[in-house]
Amino acid sequence: MRGTMPRILPLAVLFVVFYVSASWAASGSVYDNFVQCLNTKANSSSSTPLANIVFAQNNPSYTSVLRAYIRNSRFNKTSTPKPVLIVTPLAESHVQASVLCAKQLGIQLKIRSGGHDYEGVSYWSDQTFIVLDMFNLRSITVDIKDGSVWAQAGATLGEMYYRIWEKSKVHGFPAGVCETVGVGGHISGGGYGNMLRKYGLAVDNVIDAQIVDVQGRLLDRKSMGEDLFWAIKGGGGGSFGVIISYKLKLVSVPEIVTVFRVERTLEENATAVVLKWQEVAPTTDDGLFLRMLLQPVTSKVKKGEKTVRISILAEFLGNADQLVSLLGKEFPELGLKKENCMEMSWIDSMLWWANFDNGTKPEALLNRNPNDANFLKRKSDYVQTPISKDGLEWLWKKMIELGKTGLVFNPYGGKMSQIPASETPFPHRAGNLFKIQYSVNWEDAGEDLEKNYLTQSRRLYSYMTPFVSKNPRSAFLNYRDLDIGINTFGDNSYEEGKVYGLMYFNDNFDRLLKVKTAVDPENFFRNEQSIPTLPNGNSDVNSWSSSNLPMGKLFVLLICLLIGAQKSNGHGLPAGSCPTVGVGGHISGGGFGIIFRKYGLAADNVIDSRIVDVNGRILSRKSMGEELFWAIRGGGGSSFAVILAWKLRLVPVPPSVTVCKIEKTIEEGVTDKLHEDLFLHLVVEVANEAGATDGKTIKVSFDLLFLGPVEKLLLLMQDKFRT
Ligand SMILES: Cc1cc2nc3c(=O)[nH]c(=O)nc-3n(C[C@H](O)[C@H](O)[C@H](O)COP(=O)(O)OP(=O)(O)OC[C@H]3O[C@@H](n4cnc5c(N)ncnc54)[C@H](O)[C@@H]3O)c2cc1C
Known part of the structure; x- marks a missing residue:
């Protein structure tokens, strides 16, 4: 404490x-x-x-x-x-x-x-x-009559909770549980707390905001417009401007809430509790938040052995009798008793969650400077299907093997499932059972120690792959993790941004790109994981392959390539190189071409599609649904429908590229560590060779395309491919 x-x-x-x-x-x-x-x-x-x-x-x-x-x-x-x-x-x-x-x-x-x-x-x-x-800009103005609070960016969550409590004992705000977190970063990054199942995220309760944009203008919701206002509710403030303040909607809290912490180890049947938790926590009463911490610890029962301890921490917007009765019915495996519970005011529960001793006065929330800054590493994931018993038992072994990194399961459902995924940039809504935070803290400095703990958390993240969201594997912006990608602000800024951007924002990334390009085209507001601008500042980078073309010509790939070339000499399509291949079959079969090492398959760059289904309906991505849209991008169109058109993402290409052909007879292998801008096509054939014992040898022809000038190519080849 x-x-x-x-x-x-x-x-x-x-x-x-x-x-x-x-x-x-x-x-x-x-x-x-x-x-x-x-x-x-x-x-x-x-x-x-x-x-x-x-x-x-x-x-x-x-x-x-x-x-x-x-x-x-x-x-x-x-x-x-x-x-x-x-x-x-x-x-x-x-x-x-x-x-x-x-x-x-x-x-x-x-x-x-x-x-x-x-x-x-x-x-x-x-x-x-x-x-x-921003620490000096931290005023907080609570207006109970209006049901709102204006909080400046430099205020802490603790200060905001305290000022609300000063004015009313039945109002609160659904944001994070660490009192020293700043309003500016927390809310612009999505901000959630222990009332998210009842009231959603902090950003779901933002009414207005003030921001200083790249031109130095002070804007409010009306003057910044709804696009920018949308973007700063979860898209990360640091990409768009300086947040000065947010106007937030207060929510009702009862005079008495109930909290508890219950712990179990593997020897105390923790596996059964976790299995049931996955069913109950995301579906129970919206006023109940059951966080679960999972931690490898030394066993008290089996000497010298390690076990996993789970701790369930609850915030319930009601009294202890109601809670014990609810969980008695829904979660008997937990065996919750009234003596496990503590009833208190909402503000005291915020102190409890922030690990203050019982009886600490709310004034403690005004203290901005904790003296416990540890070494930390965090990562995140989303779970959409429950982890099986076998899966959990395997996970326990891995956690014990690694030794220190813990997991925090935060249940979703309730209000979180009712808010559409595109309502704010934060996309992880319906369909997510819970979020995982990977958490490791340590106190002593030292390079080896740090390396060990960082490696541990990365290993655990990798072990979790089968259990978590895919395509993309999602992540939470406020649990910033540079392992999932960094922007170096060079020529590849857009491509680099896409890697972490799709994980943090899923389908909302496209809209964030457009807002960013419109409000800060020079990318002044940037950080290692900010939203990049669209390539060449051109927000019209996506084009329909059928645009303005007679249907008869639609299925010729060359047309597609020409659209790119005619409209922009800075864009191309990552598809096959034979110009007479048809778009319909090529892309529905996956479609691979000479810049696939850089941009993936043609199917990886499909944004939308029009098809005619078996009922004769013309459908777009939205009306066909994500399952069918997924299937036609590589599963072969003819199994599912008639493909009418694709909407494809154009990719940036330099004004001049380098091509060459080298023929050689060699024995050596080819490195697999080529630069992504380089495509190397190898044709290996048996050839006649004077001097060879049987007159035959292997001839290898290298056809090569490089997205850059010949000088850069020569340097690259010297470095990677001397032979
Ligand atoms: C101990 C601890 C507990 C946490 N608990 C929770 C939790 O319960 N729920 C949750 O959602 N998250 C939680 N977080 C994560 C936290 O919400 C994020 O790290 C958040 O971004 C921190 O905001 P900040 O202002 O304190 O950070 P900062 O480091 O100041 O900023 C974070 C990011 O926001 C940008 N930013 C900050 N201020 C502004 C501004 N005024 N205008 C534009 N951009 C700005 C920064 O440039 C940076 O990119 C926790 C973090 C810690 C360390």
Whole structure:
């Protein structure tokens, strides 16, 4: 359990550093130029000189300001890249000016609110960067009559819960259970808590927002428009602008709620409890949230052996009698008794979930600076079909073998299943039984230790593959995981973004791309996993293969290729190279071509389709449904319907590519580690050769296409393929 006293110190340090005079300013030009720019662009009525809100690296307070909101010690090392400046705005106008000045100086801007990003992307970067630290912008205005609260980005969830509780004991807000998480990152990333089955996510309860866009304009819902407003409700704020505040709808909470924590080990029949939990937790009363933690621990029964312990933690929007009666009927395997339960006010339950000692006063939620920043690694998954008994028993073995990484199962269902997947960028709604968080924390620094724990969590993630969502394997943005892909902001930014973007946002990724391209075409707001812009800033990259063409010509692949070439010399289609092959059969059979190493099969790039089904109906993707749409992309069209047309995603190709043909007789093998831009087609044949004993040898012809210039190709071939 956590004490509260030591938390006060860092905050005091912040107040002190805030008034340090500008004489500590760096002599470096970035600081000078930035402050000068701020002075011209900020329309500030504040009496504080703007130089005082900017911390350069040689300011003695720089390190304490930077560290005050680092919540993962993995990114608090001397080797972690540091910002050239930290800017701590006191007013919206400072944020507006900071955006314009960072843009003017051509420096990346990272935005930090509570600093809880699991991969620290709000305060480190491989590029030269500035941190815009929002901790001073943290006002909270609760309006019980209106049933709403305006919370600024730099406020913490604990502060928000406390301010709501001050005004009403029967109102609350459905967001996360860690009191120091920041409003800015939490809500823009989807934000969920222990009332999600009753009220959905935090983003399902956003009414309005204020954002500073790339042009430095302060916009609200009306002036930003519904597309951008949609995007910042789960698409990650850091891709679109600086969130200043959210207006949130308060929800009702009863005067008494009930919590409990019940633990079982494998020796105490935990497997049966987990099996039943998968059935009950996602379907029970919407007011009941049953989180389950699964952890390898030392067995108390079998000396020297390890076991798995499960802990079920509950929040119930009702009293203990109701809860015991409900679970007695639905979940007798748990054996819940009234003495396992604690009745309390909703605000006390938030303290309980945040691991404060019983009896801790709600004021503890105002403390912004915990003193327990561990080393952390998180990953996530979604489970759509229950894991079988055999599966669980296999999983226990693997968890015990790995030794430390735990799993947290968070049940969905209830309100989560009623909200359409496209309502917000967060797509993981109906059909998901529960979300898994992979969780490993450790206290001691050390490269080997860190490597070991990171490897453990990755192994467990890999072991879980058969049990979790597929195509795509989904993930939760707020559980940021750089293992699933990183954007390097180069020529492949769009392709790189697609890898993690589809996992986080599934089908909503396309709309996020369009919003991003429209509001920030130069990709100023970016981080390692932000939404990229569409290639060439062209939001019209998708085209129907039948567009404006007479039906008779529809099934000729060449037409398709020509559409790409005529409309844009920067786009192509990853399909076969024989121009007379028909589109219908080619793509419904999978369709492979010479840029498939880069962009996959033609079928991987189908966005929509029109077919005539056995009932003579003309159907699109939406009306045919995802099962049939899946089947016709590689399962052979003729088994299912008549394909009329495909809508295909065009892919970027450079204006000139390199082709060559080499013929050689060789014995050596071919490396499988070729660059993805390179396609190498090998024809191996028996040939006549003077000098060979029987006059025969093997001749290999290499046909090659490279998406780039010949100079780059030669370097690549020297590096990878000397022979
Ligand atoms: C201990 C702990 C407990 C957690 N519990 C929960 C939980 O119960 N439920 C849940 O959903 N998540 C939970 N999380 C995850 C958390 O919600 C996310 O990490 C969230 O992004 C953190 O927000 P932040 O403002 O604190 O983080 P930051 O690190 O400041 O920001 C996270 C991301 O949001 C961007 N961002 C931050 N502020 C702004 C802004 N004002 N404008 C635009 N972009 C911005 C950042 O650039 C960064 O990309 C938890 C994390 C931790 C460490």
